[in-house]
Amino acid sequence: MTSASIKRKWPLHLAMTSLAALISVSSVANDQVADDEWDDWGDEERLDDVDMDSWDSDDVSTVSGFIEAGIGRRLQTDSAIKERNTLSEARARIEYQYFHDLFSLEALGDVIYDDVLxxxxxxxxxxxxxxxxxxxxDMKVGRQVLTWGTGDYLFLNDLFPKDWQAFFSGRDDEYLKAPSDSIMGSWYGPLVSVDLVLTPKFKPDNSLNGERFSFFSPLAGKQVAPNPKLNPDEPTGATWSGRLATTHQGIEYALYGHIGYWPTPVGINNQGKATYPELDTWGASLRSPLGKGLFNTEMAWYDSREDRSGKDPKIPNSQLRWLAGYEQEVATNLTAAVQYYLEWTQDYDDLKKYSSKPQYEQDEYRQLLTLRFTKLAMQQKLTWSLFTFWSPxxxxxxxxxxxxxxLDDNWEFATGANLFMGDDKHTFFGQHEDNxxxxxRIRFNY
Known part of the structure; x- marks a missing residue:
């Protein structure tokens, strides 16, 4: 299944007229129900969890959605990109759900006018x-948002597509997870459950490409925003992902596997074009109550199949990735969470020896610490949040x-910032200082 894409310029007033029309249609739908707590991260409830007894008929359908306006702007100039706005859009969501005793159907889409582009x-x-x-x-077939793993904004065994442009521009967190056209089968046994996902055609991350944000180019040795935008060579093969999970005495265990490609264009082919090299990953995770909080740990082995020796400078080396985290309510309505993350690059001496730009290679043991504070106030209507990444x-x-x-069941307001800093322009976050x-954002739910 493919997304219908309208790549033509619209006047802003026409986009807003379309949004208003959606509200009008929804207001006369006899079977409309609110869906204020929809989980867009892909862990939807199973069909048998839906309370069908509360309805008068066997068939249930619902319509819901929202309209939203968002604005974002750079806090400084960027020598590589002239556009100061990073977010300037009007968006309307319409969601339709149909439940039957034998199956369910879900359709969810956004119509957008993006003034930045x-x-x-x-x-x-x-x-x-x-x-x-x-x-x-259980079987799920079609376009869907998928996720698993235990990390908070850190994805080790989750190789499903992400949208980093949305994440860095201030869109809602649900847009960090991008959809893929996949087939997912889940088997629930007495002791373990097994999930298997087939994506017939590889779906990469929506990475930075110079359209909205600049990035550091090791070849150029500076910040760039290509025009036309960066257009990597995408493989057409399938990807497979699997998970085996169980819970014992309140502790959650899981094993993971993935056969596919690096999700971001970290390789260069023989024609000098960015590409997505082949990648297998194998990992495990654990989540357990500890003290007054919750502890989690996860590891993943990244097998870079095209460069297992580490001597090809155009292909990333294999890595061992590991994280450990802890979350606890430290005061009334105040939650704190911390994570430690490590990337151990294999064959590091060969990487430095054969690299064309060894001064830009990351450390053999790249470390990252994260800290999240979340404070709820005013009967949990007001949420303060701070998430920080720091790499020593x-x-x-x-x-x-x-x-x-x-404000109420309909109106929501949100504001925030994406603040980057670093000593060097080539590091993971330092390169985005000018971004x-x-x-x-303001949203009206219907």
Whole structure:
């Protein structure tokens, strides 16, 4: 299934007229229900968890959605990109759900006018059918948002597509997870559950490409924003992901596997074009109550199949990745969470020896610390949040302060910032110092 894309320029007033029309349609829908707590991270409830007894008929359908306006702007000039706005859009969401005794259907899409790119677009985020051929097997077929793992903004075994442009520009967190056209089967046994995901055509991350944000180019030795935008050579092969999970005495255990490609264009082919090299990953995770909080740990082995010796400078080396985290409510309505993350690059001596730009290679043991504070106030209508990344090896950092307020069941307001800093322009966060921005959004749910 593919998303219908409208790549033509729209006047802003036409986009807003379309948004208003969606509200009008929804207001006369006899079967409309609110869906204020929809989980857009892909861990939807199973079909048999839906309370069908509360409805008068076997078939249930719902319509919901929102309209939203967002604005974001750089806090300084960027020598590589002239556009000061990082977010300037009007967006309307419409979601349709249909439940039957034998199956369910979900469709979710956004119509957008993006003033930064001066274009309109329809995005299908979900178009999926779910059914259960047996009592212990669930199937989900179609466009869907998938996720697993234990990290908070850190993804080790989760190789499903992400949208980093959305994350850095101030869109809602749900847009960090991008959809993919996949088939997911889940088997629930007495002791373990097994999930298997097939994506027939590889779907990469929506990485920075020079359209909205600049990035550091080791070849140029400086910040760049290519025009036309960076257009990597994408493989057309399938990807496979699997998870085996169980819970014993309140402790969650999981094993993971993935066969596919690096999700970002970290390789260069023989024609000098950015590409996505082949990648297998194998990992495990654990999540357990500890003291008054929750402890989690996760590891993953990144097997860079095209460069297992580490001698090809155009292909990234294999890595061992590990994290450990802890979360606890430290005061009334105040939660704190901390994570330690490590990337251990294999065959590091060969990497430095054969690299064309050894001065730009990251440390053999790249370390990262994260800290999250979340404070709820005003009967949990007001949420203060601060998430920080700090790398003692790269000597750079990324801060995400935000505050959101829910006026009522319909109106929501949010504002925040993406703040980057670093000693060097080539490090992971330091390269984005000129992309630092502040943003604000207003949303009406219907």
């Amino acid at each position: 001066n274009e309109g677009e329809w995005q299908t985020r979900k178009l999926v059918a779910q059914f259960s051929p047996t009592d212990n097997i 090896t790269d000597q750079d950092a990324y801060l995400r302060p935000s505050v959101s307020y829910r 630092s921005n502040a943003w604000a």
